[in-house]
Amino acid sequence: MKIQTGLNRIQAFLGTKVFNTLIFILLALLLFGVLYQNIKPQTYNMELFSVADKTVRSPKTIEDQAKTDEEKQKAALEAGQVYTYNKDMVYNRVSLINSIFDFVVDINQNNSAVSNNTDQKKKSPTMSEKLSRLKTSLSANVNENVTKSLPDDIFEGLLEADNNELEQARNIVINQIEFFMNDKIRENKVLQVKEMISDKIDHYNLNGSLRRSAVELGKYAIVPNDLYDADLTAERKKEAMDNVEPIKILQGQVIVQEGQLIDRETYRQLELLGLLTSHQSIKPFVGLAVFVLLIIGGLYIYFAKMRMPEEKKQNELLMLSFIFIISLILMKIVSLTDDLNLPEAAYIFPAALAPMLLRFLVNERFAFIVTIFLAACGSIVFHDEMAGTINVEMALYILFSGTAGILFLTNQKLRSNILQSGIFISCANVLVIFFLILIGNGQYNKMEYVYYIIFAFGSGILSSILTMGLLPFFEALFGILSTMRLIELSNPNHPLLKRILTEAPGTYHHSLMVGNLAEAACEAIGANGLLARVGCYYHDIGKTKRPHFFIENQLNIENPHDHLDPETSKEIIIAHAVDGAEMLREHRLPKELEDIAEQHHGTTLLKYFFYKAKEKDPHVDEESFRYPGPKPQTKETAVISIADSVEAAVRSMPKPNADKIKRLVNNIVQDRLEDGQLNECDITLKELEVIKKTFCETLNGIFHSRIEYPNEKNKG
Template structure:
């Protein structure tokens, strides 16, 4: 139901069998509101062209007028400051005017250069400055006011570059007829011509900004829901046909067909998962747990698809390639198995082809389905041999590379017209998809493992670390038991791998299966460093209780440290309900009334193949290690005897271990034990030394 609802909006509601230049058999209305991209682009281009035609390229800059008048006024002010007095201007003996002192002219030019924003000394002749310096303050003030007034008058209207000369001549004419003193008029005219410059400036940035603003101000043209696209009996021209294509109405179909198709598709997804789980021979409780987990991951991926597809509203091309398609396969591969991850990869690729359908409801996107399929396969393949959580990020990088290659191959095969920007977006989307898949997997994996009690390969590898508190404890407090556990782990893993069981679970489970012996390590023979056995001083009943308690104590310790339930089961079940024969017969010999049920482990019997294999490996390893001069025949006979004894005792009645698998287990045990306890060649010098000692 959730799959149907999530995909509901991506199937079409109504389509029509129409062709270009045909006559509409009925009035067609828009079933939804969409943006008409083509008409919107045309409208934006039209508005931009109109803005460009209007004289927006030139703009009158009134601040230029203020700056020029201020500059001319400053020249007059400085001239008043550095001019010389009338007494200095005439020779007392001849009453003739003398030239302007050189120092006054230099000080004026220096002041103008230092204090004025524009270096006017290079544009104005010294004769002008000398005339200004030789004039009185009153004359300068009067000339200043007239000049500035005329400049403002001439520059009141915009002046283009080609109009500058005309306006310079204009201000010269106006100043020529002004009431300024004649000996100062030439200087004033020079300043007036200097002040006139272009004020109507071409502003490219402003023009571009205006065009951009005009484009952005255009509201998107919509095809509204209910709007008539074509009336009955009218010709379907190119524009009408384009609108119908944009709405996805150009293919004839039954109204309910898309929904029926979506229902069938959802049922296919359901039945694929159902048949996958129905043929899986595991406990119903575990099967239900896995089914719930896979369903949650599948629906989470569909939800992420929908969120990613919604970003398409930002007009980002092919946003679907950003979706982390490898996330779900990597999660399922890490927590369950490869086969189920492959199934989910195929289902998600099919769903992705519907979700990312290029906005044409009811269609499928084959390209993105191929992309999702290969992305998921890459995640599974690159993660298949990874047994550490840090390898997930490395797998994500490999997935990113695979995504780029697949996407590049698709775009090249399409021979489409892609720009450099399109390829850049594709590269970024494909890379981010792979890395994002690994990051989400790393983040979600602990949550799913804790929430569903999943014991993944990565979790098993982490628990096999010798720095775990329980493993450090057994190594320091019961080193003999630790060595025994490692040997049992080697046997169990090899046998489980051979029969198709979880070898890594068997190995790591063996490390913890005898953790209960750490409570009383010296009561177990592998930890006894001397020939004295504490059981020699105990009654058979006391010894029985100590030996049996190690299974219960181990399970309790594992629960205390919150280790996975599989480990607790191995600790409780690896002895099943077997009989402690040594102490049972010892009690008989001592004349004690003993019952078999009192000397049996409380069980339960092994419930899984892994636990059954561990139980055999535990007994076989201890028995072979106690043998003197073990040979291949002796080992084979011992293994056969132990397995036969367990079989007759009903030890395997509650697990799905077959007789054929038992034969395989025995063969693997014999091969492994022969490799461990093989005969060793003595070196000649050691042999001679031993013979010499015997003779002595």
């Protein structure tokens, strides 16, 4: 049973993000706990303002957080404030003033029309009436009500002027507003600019009341256009703080010289590094915490950048946790051999186990990342009881051994390749051991060399044996559809494949042909060709429930659809996708194959039976003659969907040739695109062109032209 079955309730309760975060936290705590006993920092009994009796160097590289924070605060202060100039403000203020003048002109024109209409004998409106109409116009459906900000006499001064005077005043005010507003105006300079525009307008030749109105409108139009931007200011300060390089105390750096006075700064650094006896109980393992943070942080970033469904990402995270924990436990067990007084028994550690498992179950990149992390952990676990040091030799050994496991495990399709890889890993381990021995120019007796070779060789063999033993466990536990699992499923002796062969031989042959097409196309675009091939073998398994209702199985028999109404035929044809997925589910085949069986027709239309039904009922619902879907969700399923239609169409084509095949393939792909069947998978148009080309090449190889031999009648 897959591990998600037991964890779904916890995940549903906590949520995916919280659940994954909890896994990272537990992995970090476990890693810290496993390595805790291997960290024994050396401490010194030193007091503030005393004289150091020895030279003290930093045993590790650590960030001086206090100094770093101090530098960040300085950078934030130096960043200053950010103001944003709003160019649109000029247009907005000019438009507002223009609108005021336009309303005044409209009211004056209406008044003139009324006064000239002697037939209606209407009196000219009073100033009060005109002012009321103007204020009503200015306050209707606006965000800024100028009538509340300007006194009535300003508007009266405008209403008393004629059109020529108004146009003159308008031009003056607008020009001055544009002149001043085109410069940056901050809040503290608004009053100064208003006085300046007032002086400018006041010098123009306008009558008294109109001049005052123009001055006030000009002053009113002046607003700040260079505004303080809190967000950009915060962003600039944050950027300045982020650009500050962390202040670090480097490994090997001299903290205090012998005979030197221990001042406050030196004492703070000793305290930060955990080198003081008086502070041993508070921060004795800061370095280990940083180490764990680096490893877990690296894994977190890697998983955060992975583009895959959350369920699969969670699977791989859990798988990594289990494999990592198993390796750490083996590492701790091997480290206990120090009590046996065997020279360098640590080299028996199966360093290639985790990389080989992850190479099989995930990918090479992930396996290599974990190899690096395991090498770092091994340098701490096998630290030779030396305080404050790491075993670089063991780190190199684990790194080279794990890398060898990844590189030599090239053929994932054969389990026998694992044992063969173990032999190559053993040879690589022996070479690494000799490299470490010879470069160190150490003196060893013959038995020590024998021990080294035995342990190094045993590490590779043990890695391959454990990999072969644990691999099926992880595949079953996490529902991994590995290459070897796909090879097993492609065996013609599988019960479901035998059932297709015996009950629906035409479908079986069709599936093989589609598999050839799909595998070639998937490999051409970088998708999983083997998954596509095996998926094709099972994609039409649902046809075995009613094999004779499908044309490829109607050999020398009458088509039963000729005696059925289109609706019934439609139900039978559509059911094979749903039935196939259900059969695969019942036989506990991988979810990927189940999805292919369910999605390979997407929501395509059964055109033949739809048009047949439409002949009887023109109003027939098209949706009822479509497959229920869902549409293809992966590249492999999309390729199979197209290959399924292409193979069936080419097989029914009379005398196929290259041109006919190319036109047919193009038409089918175009039809799928226009019908939206490829909208839910990440396949690209460029990949579709590659797929079409591959289909044509494969089909041309199958349906190549043959020499027509003369028959008996044509013989001379």
